[in-house]
Amino acid sequence: MFATNTNFLQMGIVRKAVASPLNPIFLLLEEISMSMLGTNLPAISLESTEGKHVKLPEDIAGSWTLLYFYPKDDTPGCTKQACSYRDHIGEFKEIGAKVYGVSLDHLDSHKNFIQKYSLNFPLLSDPDHKLSEALGVYGDQEWKGKVFKGLSRDSFLISPEGKIQRVWRKVDPATTVEETLQEISKASGR
Template sequence: MADWVEEGKKAPAFTLAADDGTKVKLADLAGSPVVLYFYPKDDTPGCTKEACAFRDQKKELTKRGAKVYGVSPDGVESHVKFRDKYQLNFPLLADVDHKVAEKYGAWREKNMYGKVTMGIQRSTFLIDGSGKVAKVWKRVQVDGHDQKVIEALDELLKK
């Protein structure tokens, strides 16, 4: 199990399939801040709430030049249904073999009612325009998280 990617370190490179059929490559996003958030599963209560919060903040995030990407182990077909059901306005990336989640440290041991499994730990990484991790949120609480991301973007843009 990989450790969390640390703030100030280079963000691990990745190329993942997006819900629109394209491939998203971190290297192609240089120059803009990237909000990369890992979530456990499409169309579940917490994940839906988090995705809709980022959807509703699209204007604020775009104003700060940020691109948002949601990542889960669900496949592209699942992402398309999730995106369309909630009119999500940012790409969802399919990390079906959870290799990218592992690189970032978001693939963790989880203990649910005494049953230990491996899965996505809800987490967000703010990557600056040069590809460095500016901020890491581990074990994200959904309520108010979108606002914390915007505040961190504001701090990043002041630098």
């Protein structure tokens, strides 16, 4: 339905929807997420904490890959989510899946975050929010009554062929790991 690099924010979609099945904006976001399924991951290169640029989708081809977007390094919810992935990385490897965290933070911040919490998977830096915008993750966010530009906590399961297999919007950092593991296991047949 949508072109590979469609920018959902340019379509006038507001990202500060309340996650409720009764909220029409939330329903629109869900519909757009569904329409992304089967489309190619945008061709974008991001700096990685592994000391190289990761060229999407070619550098992740051949493996199931989870790209999880989070607002900011070393903040309570983001730390909880990252540490949960850290604690379950062996299970992701067992089912042949890679995990990448993505935020707007620069590499120095990412490296400090990895070191402080012994994270065992790479983080990608998207300071110009190119990938985040292309996937509809970057935009107006609301926290404690204030609206600001930033990332929502969304995750994308990418197939070995580089296609978007599943989208999770506004995930709960406490429960997202188990749900993503189940979905990857189901999709990969492992």
